[in-house]
Amino acid sequence: MSTEETPTASRHFIQQQIDADLAAGRVKHVHTRFPPEPNGYLHIGHAKSICLNFGLAKEYAGPEGPRFNLRFDDTNPAREEQEYVDAIMDDVRWLGADWESRLYHASDYFETHYGWAVELIKAGHAYVCDQTAEQVRETRGTLTEAGTPSPYRGRSVEENLDLFKRMRGGEFADGAKTLRAKIDMSAANVNLRDPVMYRIKHTSHQRTGDAWCLYPAYDWAHGQGDAMEGITHSICTLEFENHRPLYDWYLDRLQALKLLPGERPRQIEFARLNLTYTVMSKRKLLQLVQEKHVAGWDDPRMPTLRGLRRRGYTAESIRAFCERIGVTKQNSTIDMLWLEDAVRDHLNETAPRRMAVLRPLKLVLTGYADGSALPPSDSVKVCKLDNHPQHPELGSRSVPLTRELWIEQDDFMEDAPKQFFRLKPGGAVRLRGAGMAICQEVIKDATGEVVELRCVFDPDTTALVEGKKVKGTIHWVPVEGSVEAEVRLYDHLFGVEEPDRAPEGETFLHNLNKHSLERLTAKLEPDLATACAGESYQFERIGYFFVDPIDSRAGAPCFNRTVTLRDTWGKVADK
């Protein structure tokens, strides 16, 4: 009985490396972490990292569950804020990654880092340097020329120990001294030319307050934090590949000094996510917010998790997206369509359907198709519509068909080509869930603008009848009883696929899409009056819309368009 596994989904290079580590006995389990710096909000690129790290922890979970840490890389108090810490935790949780009780901060380890640095000094691996930042830069050499050693490189252990202690004590001004690792000023890898381990910053830290005026640099803090937490695979983006020798160098020294156990973390790099029509750098996102090109970090046009959430993206769709794009070391730019497809997929399954008219045109029912008069009451009939055509279990709701209706301006054409299946003079369409309307008269205003259509209604067609089929079905909303609401239509924040590719002398801001937001007052079917903040609906034939949690009021919802429906007619019409 061979239970040979059928080749399932192929495994990406990180999974393969972990498999090899496990097989070789180099590690006994897998423990990952997500290490954000709290100096900005998380964006879709971070989501890729979170999904990767948490996904691996889940995939390789032992009986005690996934081992996944959230660790704030708070080593630079000058740029980090509690506001970001709170938002990051909220976003990570929302995405579905669970760090359980394993919430850590690089600052939790400041004392340990300090003690280890003292040991490195004692072992002759680090020294206090009095060079200014400028001098360090000048003596580092270039990419093709070796640097020259600092004149302080030969200080005695005793002097280094004394100076380092006094640095901690606050005796020296910012920038006056640094602690540097003594590695190799002629290393081809510039990161190994005696990198700074500590710099003096008399700045209070959002967690440790004024306890320290000495802060560890990233390279000195990161790998050691990984090691302390028992991280087995430290996964980061490609730009840190050049730092791996330094990551290993610190770990090697600490292991040699018996300060670390035999099992140690391993750094693996993958290509960060790039998306068309947007920018991903924290600096640029900050600039968009500060210069008010967007309404805030949670502006639905932003690629931030907060923006995406407010736009109506679901955590499930973002996870599916991250799964679909894969993990490699190739720099690539994913088409925004993939992200949009991912929400469409999810919302198509889950979002209840409703009717909404974005750009209203009045349609008046003047009588029945057989010439008889409509009932005396305004309501011609009450229509029952399914909330989801593929999921009848989601129930239905009623929409009154009245004498006066709103339909979409786009759904009427006076001189229509023959592929146009909607309303035209003398033509018939199906009013969704109601029956057929036949256009008998087109009313225009003084400027020739179509302002009203007069139609007759065919009640025999409420159920489908043979011989009375019509190709087009349009949505509608009763004038009496409809709800008016603000609807925001969002488009790409940037008008070009690669916003960073700006003309000479211009920045990425030059490529901002001036029409990325359009506000409309739409007419909605009555049921939508009670739509609640945070709900998603499909407005049939238009797109998916999310009830804005901030601007909506009870009984007065406000909708953000998450994404349009696929529109094959739109493509035809463009030609």
Add this chain to the structure above:
RNA sequence: UGGGGAUUGGUGUAAUCGGUAGCACGACGGAUUCUGAUUCCGUUAGUCGGGGUUCAAGUCCCUGAUCCCCAGCCA
């Protein structure tokens, strides 16, 4: 020859020891449909270039090209 990494259809990716270049998205065509949605079917198109080894090369060897990262007391 500064160091490090990458290169497979339009896009994103897969191919275990060298053995039928596969999947998805898109595009295009068609079927179904009370959403021009969804769903379903089909078509399309690829190993960066040049040599070499081999019965057989995306994979191994040689050589060239292109792209990305690195000279913060940022991460």
